[in-house]
Amino acid sequence: MRKPINSMPEKGHTAKQLSKAVGCRITVGYLDNHAMSGILLPIEKGNGYRYLTVDRKGVFEIETFDDADQVIHIDESGRRAVLDVIFSSPAEVAAKAELSKPVPPVYILVGGRTITLTEKEARRVYEFLDGPCPLDPLEQRMAAKIGRGLQLPPLPSDRPIRGNFTDKVSESLKPGLTSAE
Amino acid sequence: MASTDIDGSTIVILSAEEAARVYDHLRNISADWTFDKLDHQIARKLSRDLNLPPIEQD
Numbered sequence: 001m002r003k004p005i006n007s008m009p010e011k012g013h014t015a016k017q018l019s020k021a022v023g024c025r026i027t028v029g030y031l032d033n034h035a036m037s038g039i040l041l042p043i044e045k046g047n048g049y050r051y052l053t054v055d056r057k058g059v060f061e062i063e064t065f066d067d068a069d070q071v072i073h074i075d076e077s078g079r080r081a082v083l084d085v086i087f088s089s090p091a092e093v094a095a096k097a098e099l100s101k102p103v104p105p106v107y108i109l110v111g112g113r114t115i116t117l118t119e120k121e122a123r124r125v126y127e128f129l130d131g132p133c134p135l136d137p138l139e140q141r142m143a144a145k146i147g148r149g150l151q152l153p154p155l156p157s158d159r160p161i162r163g164n165f166t167d168k169v170s171e172s173l174k175p176g177l178t179s180a181e
Numbered sequence: 182m183a184s185t186d187i188d189g190s191t192i193v194i195l196s197a198e199e200a201a202r203v204y205d206h207l208r209n210i211s212a213d214w215t216f217d218k219l220d221h222q223i224a225r226k227l228s229r230d231l232n233l234p235p236i237e238q239d
Contacts, residue, residue, distance in 0.1 A: 113196075113197040113230070113231070114194050114195065114196060114197065114200075115194070115195045115197070115199075115200040115226065115227060115230045115231070116192050116193070116194050116195075117192060117193045117194075117195060117223070117226075118190065118191075118192060119190060119191040119192065119193075120219060121193075121219065121222065121223050121226070122191075122192070122193035124219050124220065124223060125195075125203050125223065128203065128206055128207075138198060138199065138202055139202065141199070142195065142199045142202070142203075145193065145195075145199075146193050149191060149192075149193045150191060150193070
């Protein structure tokens with residue numbers, strides 16, 4: 001029997017809302033480790049949660065946390081596809097076997113500070129990024145993220161770097177001629 | 182798919198590193214640029230959430 005898919009919480013960034021996110025794909029950021037994605041599951045007893053993830057070799061793993069401060073992101077887009085994987089045999093068997101194991105009393109602090117911007121705020125930040133200066137990799141990532149989220153056209157990442165040298169070269173070229181000429 | 186708030190409005194989630202970059206940008210332009218209401222709102226949110234000093238404007 002398939003586990004019913006819970007309705008997706010539109011805002012699932014705090015521990016109080018985690019119960020609504022059971023069955024959803026989440027990405028959890030740790031203070032002392034890289035972020036991990038998985039399907040949020042309740043623990044067998046108590047009020048904690050754990051999530052099912054896969055390691056680099058594709059093997060199912062259970063990660064446990066409780067008293068979560070923050071879940072960085074709950075991603076609806078991959079939910080159904082990943083659930084289909086989990087609830088298909090033999091992955092389902094593997095998942096159930098993992099779930100039947102006792103949860104070790106390990107406390108993992110979930111942190112990874114994030115800042116949520118409203119659409120208007122994000123649009124203003126996007127305008128900041130759309131300035132004359134070339135973007136560094138962090139700014140490029142941010143521009144791509146905001147552009148994707150707000151469905152805005154991507155900013156040109158290959159803006160020419162304007163400076164004295166290029167300006168002088170441009171000025172030295174007569175109209176109608178190219179540098180090769 | 183865009184992230185949405187509980188009321189269905191679109192939101193964008195920045196990492197602390199990204200938010201700090203925006204904070205730096207606002208701080209750098211604060212001397213030459215008069216913030217409007219939205220700029221102030223972003224500056225307040227970033228300084229509060231990142232535990233950084235507020236960006237003052239004369």
